[in-house]
Amino acid sequence: MIKTKELPKEVTVNSCNLCSPLGASIAFKGIKNCMAILHGSQGCATYIRRYMIAHFREPVDIASSSFTEDTAVFGGGEKLKNGIDNIISQYNPEVIGIATSCLSETIGDDVSRYIQEYQKERTAMNLPEIILTSTPSYNGNHETGFFKTQRALVEHLCSQQEKTEQFTAFINIISPEDIRQLKEIFQSFNYSYILMPDFSDTLDGGSWKEFNKIPPGGTSVDEISRVSSSKTNIEFSICINSKISPGDYLFERFNIPNIQLPIPIGIKATDQLMTALEEITNTTIPINLENQRRRLIDAYSDAHKYIFGKKVAIIGHGDLVYSLASFISEVGMIPLICSTGGTHEKLIPLLTQIAEEYHYPVPQICLDYDHDDIESELEGNDIDLIIGSSKAYKMAKKLKKPLIRIGFPIHDRFGAAAKLTIGYQGTRSLLNEIVNLFIQIQQDENPVGYTYQ
Amino acid sequence: MQGILKERVKQVFKNGTDHFDMSCDTPSTSGSVSQRACVFCGSRVVLYPIADAVHLVHGPIGCASYTWDIRGALSSGPELHRYSFSTDLKEKEVIFGGEKKLEESIVYLAKRFKPKAVFVYSTCIIGIIGDDVERVCKQATENIGIQIIPVHSEGFKGTKKDGYKAACSAIFRLIGTGKGTKPKKPSINILGEFNLAGESWIIKNYYKQMGVHIQSVMTGDSRIEAISNAHLADLNVVQCSGSMLSLAKMMEEKYNIPYTHVSYFGIEDTAAALYEVAKHFGNPEIIKNTKELVTKEISQLTAILNEYKIKLQGKKAAVYVGGAFKAFSLVKALARIGMEVVIAGSQTGNKDDYNQLPNMCRPGTIIVDDSNPLELSRFVQERDADLFVGGVKERPLAMKLGLGFCDHNHERKIPLAGFEGMKNFAQEIYISVMSPVWKFHEFRQKKQIGGQND
Numbered sequence: 066m067i068k069t070k071e072l073p074k075e076v077t078v079n080s081c082n083l084c085s086p087l088g089a090s091i092a093f094k095g096i097k098n099c100m101a102i103l104h105g106s107q108g109c110a111t112y113i114r115r116y117m118i119a120h121f122r123e124p125v126d127i128a129s130s131s132f133t134e135d136t137a138v139f140g141g142g143e144k145l146k147n148g149i150d151n152i153i154s155q156y157n158p159e160v161i162g163i164a165t166s167c168l169s170e171t172i173g174d175d176v177s178r179y180i181q182e183y184q185k186e187r188t189a190m191n192l193p194e195i196i197l198t199s200t201p202s203y204n205g206n207h208e209t210g211f212f213k214t215q216r217a218l219v220e221h222l223c224s225q226q227e228k229t230e231q232f233t234a235f236i237n238i239i240s241p242e243d244i245r246q247l248k249e250i251f252q253s254f255n256y257s258y259i260l261m262p263d264f265s266d267t268l269d270g271g272s273w274k275e276f277n278k279i280p281p282g283g284t285s286v287d288e289i290s291r292v293s294s295s296k297t298n299i300e301f302s303i304c305i306n307s308k309i310s311p312g313d314y315l316f317e318r319f320n321i322p323n324i325q326l327p328i329p330i331g332i333k334a335t336d337q338l339m340t341a342l343e344e345i346t347n348t349t350i351p352i353n354l355e356n357q358r359r360r361l362i363d364a365y366s367d368a369h370k371y372i373f374g375k376k377v378a379i380i381g382h383g384d385l386v387y388s389l390a391s392f393i394s395e396v397g398m399i400p401l402i403c404s405t406g407g408t409h410e411k412l413i414p415l416l417t418q419i420a421e422e423y424h425y426p427v428p429q430i431c432l433d434y435d436h437d438d439i440e441s442e443l444e445g446n447d448i449d450l451i452i453g454s455s456k457a458y459k460m461a462k463k464l465k466k467p468l469i470r471i472g473f474p475i476h477d478r479f480g481a482a483a484k485l486t487i488g489y490q491g492t493r494s495l496l497n498e499i500v501n502l503f504i505q506i507q508q509d510e511n512p513v514g515y516t517y518q
Numbered sequence: 519m520q521g522i523l524k525e526r527v528k529q530v531f532k533n534g535t536d537h538f539d540m541s542c543d544t545p546s547t548s549g550s551v552s553q554r555a556c557v558f559c560g561s562r563v564v565l566y567p568i569a570d571a572v573h574l575v576h577g578p579i580g581c582a583s584y585t586w587d588i589r590g591a592l593s594s595g596p597e598l599h600r601y602s603f604s605t606d607l608k609e610k611e612v613i614f615g616g617e618k619k620l621e622e623s624i625v626y627l628a629k630r631f632k633p634k635a636v637f638v639y640s641t642c643i644i645g646i647i648g649d650d651v652e653r654v655c656k657q658a659t660e661n662i663g664i665q666i667i668p669v670h671s672e673g674f675k676g677t678k679k680d681g682y683k684a685a686c687s688a689i690f691r692l693i694g695t696g697k698g699t700k701p702k703k704p705s706i707n708i709l710g711e712f713n714l715a716g717e718s719w720i721i722k723n724y725y726k727q728m729g730v731h732i733q734s735v736m737t738g739d740s741r742i743e744a745i746s747n748a749h750l751a752d753l754n755v756v757q758c759s760g761s762m763l764s765l766a767k768m769m770e771e772k773y774n775i776p777y778t779h780v781s782y783f784g785i786e787d788t789a790a791a792l793y794e795v796a797k798h799f800g801n802p803e804i805i806k807n808t809k810e811l812v813t814k815e816i817s818q819l820t821a822i823l824n825e826y827k828i829k830l831q832g833k834k835a836a837v838y839v840g841g842a843f844k845a846f847s848l849v850k851a852l853a854r855i856g857m858e859v860v861i862a863g864s865q866t867g868n869k870d871d872y873n874q875l876p877n878m879c880r881p882g883t884i885i886v887d888d889s890n891p892l893e894l895s896r897f898v899q900e901r902d903a904d905l906f907v908g909g910v911k912e913r914p915l916a917m918k919l920g921l922g923f924c925d926h927n928h929e930r931k932i933p934l935a936g937f938e939g940m941k942n943f944a945q946e947i948y949i950s951v952m953s954p955v956w957k958f959h960e961f962r963q964k965k966q967i968g969g970q971n972d
């Protein structure tokens with residue numbers, strides 16, 4: 066059953082969406098030696114910082130142009146220029162990423178012009194690259210901001226080059242540990258690649274020997290400028306709108322084929338990645354990955370009895386919902402409710418296809434839902450498990466359902482940055498978590514308390 | 519001082535060395551990563567704990583999402599404050615206006631949740647898209663029959679403090695609308711106490727033991743009804759200088775209720791607060807009760823604190839909190855357990871408050887207004903702090919630099935107010951400073967070696 070919101074409610078209660086500049090900030094965090102500035106008032110930047118800090122438990126510096134009443138009337142040009150000056154003098158970054166906010170967009174600030182003026186006015190200085198991404202939140206959410214920013218980066222930094230034996234991977238909003246896993250997979254294929262935006266170190270770094278103004282790590286400007294010489298692009302999104310897709314842009318401009326893949330959770334989605342990599346690199350899957358795959362299949366067999374037929378509600382951003390639905394179907398669980406705050410019509414045929422393949426009724430596909438709508442859906446349904454972010458905890462507690470936390474934000478559990486869910490390895494650790502949860506429930510509910518399961 | 523943005527040189531001082539003339543109350547410098555939030559944030563802090571009201575954020579989604587259930591303000595009954603309600607404006611409304619969506623949202627929420635009042639927070643773009651929130655609220659109040667109160671909290675119209683003021687004005691609209699009768703016992707309103715981790719309950723309990731009636735707490739675990747009858751109290755006891763002083767002043771003017779200014783952090787300040795209230799009423803019974811209470815609590819605590827003191831003696835702390843008044847209490851409380859404060863700062867302290875800091879701190883202490891991560895990390899390195907007391911935004915910085923950290927902000931889950939809170943505070947500091955994990959930290963190792971050399 067397909068559900069788009071027809072509920073008689075104008076107000077949003079406990080939203081599933083975060084705002085677009087947050088997505089932009091995560092993306093900019095994946096660029097080496099980059100400082101982001103939010104063009105708008107102070108609050109947005111501070112809220113986004115604390116939201117990211119609570120999830121990643123890492124320092125997150127995001128500047129703001131700090132609008133005042135005058136700025137809102139006369140425009141933010143001076144504030145922005147002054148802000149850039151201050152960032153340069155304090156942080157000396159190689160890249161400054163500017164994300165607009167609802168306020169600057171609403172007053173119609175011409176930020177590209179400000180940047181041009183700034184660059185003219187400061188010719189004497191050695192200026193960093195300045196990247197602008199337009200991220201009004203009344204038009205898109207954190208996913209939108211994340212991909213728009215990647216696109217802005219390649220639009221700005223790429224110019225035609227000779228093709229070399231390399232590919233580019235544009236990632237989705239995954240965890241730093243997931244990024245490390247992806248890099249390992251790529252390295253196993255022994256082929257050059259550029260992964261962006263790589264926030265695996267910047268948002269999950271080690272202890273510091275000395276103070277770092279900007280945490281080390283990230284995809285460098287040089288790497289991004291070489292993206293246009295890649296033979297192929299992989300874009301880990303199948304829900305993305307072509308207008309904000311960095312891969313589609315590179316195809317249109319440089320004729321680089323763009324392979325859109327799901328976030329690799331589960332065998333099928335990870336296989337799709339392997340097939341793509343085999344084609345790109347003209348090799349076969351390396352033995353270590355082949356072995357990981359076998360171990361995962363073995364784990365599926367070992368696990369099947371604990372989880373068969375369990376009914377699941379999935380809450381997340383569009384791409385995550387698809388990959389999770391695909392994975393849990395593989396192990397015999399049923400995604401009863403698939404819901405997202407986004408409006409990805411593309412999800413409908415995709416999820417229908419999975420349901421047909423695994424012979425269960427098409428799930429309730431809830432688009433543009435908030436947590437409150439989802440909660441009312443769940444009330445009438447007998448589900449065994451919720452998969453969602455920390456924000457689903459409230460309803461999980463109320464409905465007395467277990468919750469597996471994936472996605473963003475994870476604010477009520479430890480180790481969000483270290484959470485691994487992708488590739489054969491990641492799928493296995495996610496499977497372990499799910500199976501153990503059901504064993505735990507069984508143990509808790511059973512007076513015998515079996516010590517082996 | 520070296521390495522400070524030129525716009526900020528009048529907001530950073532070294533005690534005893536620099537001529538002290540704090541230039542605070544200014545907007546944040548653009549491009550400086552201020553730890554402050556916005557006007558809206560200030561209003562949210564103050565009004566949020568009112569648990570039987572709907573808090574509707576009028577604007578695009580982010581402002582509401584980021585403030586969903588992020589504070590530990592507890593309620594003993596309804597929990598409407600823990601929802602995130604937003605008009606979630608989209609492009610269509612940005613172009614054609616959001617009044618209709620706002621109206622419909624209010625009607626829906628009033629019907630479904632049956633709140634005692636609705637606060638409507640304006641966020642940045644509301645004035646700009648031309649919404650007349652005041653009109654919509656007035657209309658809705660008439661139609662629905664509960665108070666629909668606009669909060670003028672557009673983020674850019676000032677600092678967090680202006681948000682406090684906007685919230686106070688919103689509360690002030692409610693006060694005096696109740697039909698209660700004047701309590702017989704001497705009575706107080708507790709202002710600026712938000713029941714984080716149940717702190718209001720601790721404080722209320724003290725006053726009860728003293729024989730003082732609590733007319734209302736604003737706003738910890740409070741209800742619209744109690745607030746609407748707050749004008750019947752004899753005295754306003756205001757905690758935390760910034761947030762609710764303006765309400766106390768308005769109430770003094772309109773209802774002739776005097777106010778006093780207190781803090782519940784640390785033994786000395788908690789005792790002083792209770793005595794102050796007792797003295798105000800001059801009732802021998804209350805004074806006697808207060809003495810008994812304070813003596814009992816302090817004698818129980820002293821031994822415990824002395825033990826911590828032995829262990830923590832000489833450790834150095836950096837304090838960076840929301841308001842300067844809280845910073846004073848912390849300087850004293852930390853001294854009580856043997857620690858020295860080497861950095862004292864706040865996001866939104868005012869001049870009068872800052873002027874008291876130099877006398878309380880030792881020479882060399884860095885005193886700072888509206889600081890940023892770069893400055894703060896430079897200061898803690900320079901002054902070789904062992905502990906940072908601050909909010910969630912400062913936590914990762916402390917962790918990276920291998921410093922203990924104590925959360926003294928609105929997200930805290932352990933009560934730190936009152937006598938009981940002092941015990942928790944000491945324990946929290948102890949855990950943070952004495953944990954063995956820091957010894958693996960390269961940053962600290964380097965410093966220790968460096969320290970031995972000089």
Ligand code: SF4
Binds near residue numbers: 166167202581641
């Ligand atoms: S105004 Fe827009 S950018 Fe700022 S927090 Fe709200 S939704 Fe996000």
Ligand code: SF4
Binds near residue numbers: 168
């Ligand atoms: S949009 Fe305005 S009100 Fe909302 S968080 Fe940003 S600064 Fe604050």
